[in-house]
Amino acid sequence: MMERMLKLHKWVGLVGLLLVGTLPAQAQKYGHLNSAVLLLELPETQAADQQLKTYQEELVKKGEEMAKALQAKLEQFYKDYNEGKLAPIHAQQRQEELNAERQKIAQYEQEVIQKVAQRREELLAPILDKVQKAIEEVAKEHGYAMIFDSSIVNAILYLEESDDVAPLVKAKLGIQ
Structure with a gap:
């Protein structure tokens, strides 16, 4: 019984190999494009970059105003302290207030970084979706099995043959 099963498996495997060997071999088309360059050429990306720059400048301006106000308070503190206008207990309280304000500015700087990153994602998401959709449409319309992104360093070390699909x-x- 076991011998019959082994023979059956061998025959099934042999028939499978013969069938696969007789199927017509189709060469698969591969494409590549540099998505970073493509994104830079899109007017939407340029507009998003300008919006992001303006947003970042507004946030930085507020941070600079906070730092300038702190600097003025520090200068006044040192002036009052050096002139002996502050009792030790009052000097300590003002130092604590100034340190708290310094920490608040540092926290604001971190918030700026997060807000700018979040805004970048919000602005680029629809653009990236549009590009992805265009790539998928080109792949389907022109019969590409895969399209690689050549902007990723060392992502593709060797590929036998592929087409540059960036023009498509x-x-x-709708860009030239």
Whole structure:
């Protein structure tokens, strides 16, 4: 019984190999594009960059105003302290207040970094979706099995043959 099962498995495997060997071999098409360059060429990306720059400048300006106000308070503190206008207990209280304000500014700097990153994601998400959709449409319309992003360093070390699909995607996106 066991011998019959082994023979059956061998025959099934042999028939499978013969069937696979007789199927017509189709060469798969591969494409590549540099998504970083493509994104830079999109007017939407340039507009998003300008919006992000303006937003960041507003946040930085507020931070600079906070730092300037702290600097003025520090100068006044040192002046009052050096002139002997502050009792030791009052000097200590003002130092604690100034340190708290310094920490508040440091916290604000971290918030700025987070807010700018979040705004960048919000602005780029629809653009990235649009580019992804265009890439998928080009792949389907032109029969590409895969499209690689050549902007990623060392992502593809060797590929036998692939087409640069950037002109097709640019045409789909309406850019020259």
